[in-house]
Amino acid sequence: MSGGSQGYWAYYDARCQDTAETGVLGSLSVSDPAKNRFLIQPDRRVYLTALSSGVIERxxxxxxxxxxxxxxxxxxxxxxxxxxxxxxxxxESGCALQVIDKQTGKAPSTLVVEPVVEGCGL
Structure with a gap:
């Protein structure tokens, strides 16, 4: 896809309910990638949602x-x-959210692909 955008959200609730602990957990900078940091709590399951949107040339x-x-x-x-x-x-078909541990180069052993459920869509 080209000419599009991506968005990422994080929740501690599997039903994507916003709480005082969720919302903007970090920031992204195209001009300074070293600033791309998100602070999340360790040892607590975090639910990630990613959206990609753009144009495909046929x-x-x-x-x-x-x-x-x-x-x-x-x-x-x-x-x-x-x-x-x-x-x-x-x-070309489908999509996937990949999470990699930068130290090991592998996905975390606790990684689970979650279904898109009502309330977690955009």
């Missing part, structure tokens, strides 16, 4: 451009002192 002449949005949910239990990288990808 090869047919029927409709040259189509808009596409894709929503994914995952959860994991972060470890104290660890740093994780989240990446949302939206290939």
């Amino acid at each position: 090869q047919s002449t029927d409709q040259a451009l189509i808009h596409r949005s894709c929503l994914s949910r995952s959860s994991f239990i972060p470890e104290a002192g660890a740093t994780y990288q989240m990446t949302h990808s939206a290939p």
Whole structure:
């Protein structure tokens, strides 16, 4: 997808209910990626929602451009002192939210792909 945007949300509640502990947990900076930090509590399951939205160029002449949005949910239990990288990808079909422990280069053992449930959509 091109010309689009991505959004990420984090909750401690599986039903995506906003609490005093959720909301803006960090910030993103395209010009200074070192500032891309999110502070979450260790040893407590965090539920992540990611949305990618953009335009896909089609090869047919029927409709040259189509808009596409894709929503994914995952959860994991972060470890104290660890740093994780989240990446949302939206290939030609489906989408996926990847979480990688920067120290090991692997997904956390507690990572679960969650279903999109009512109340967790955008």
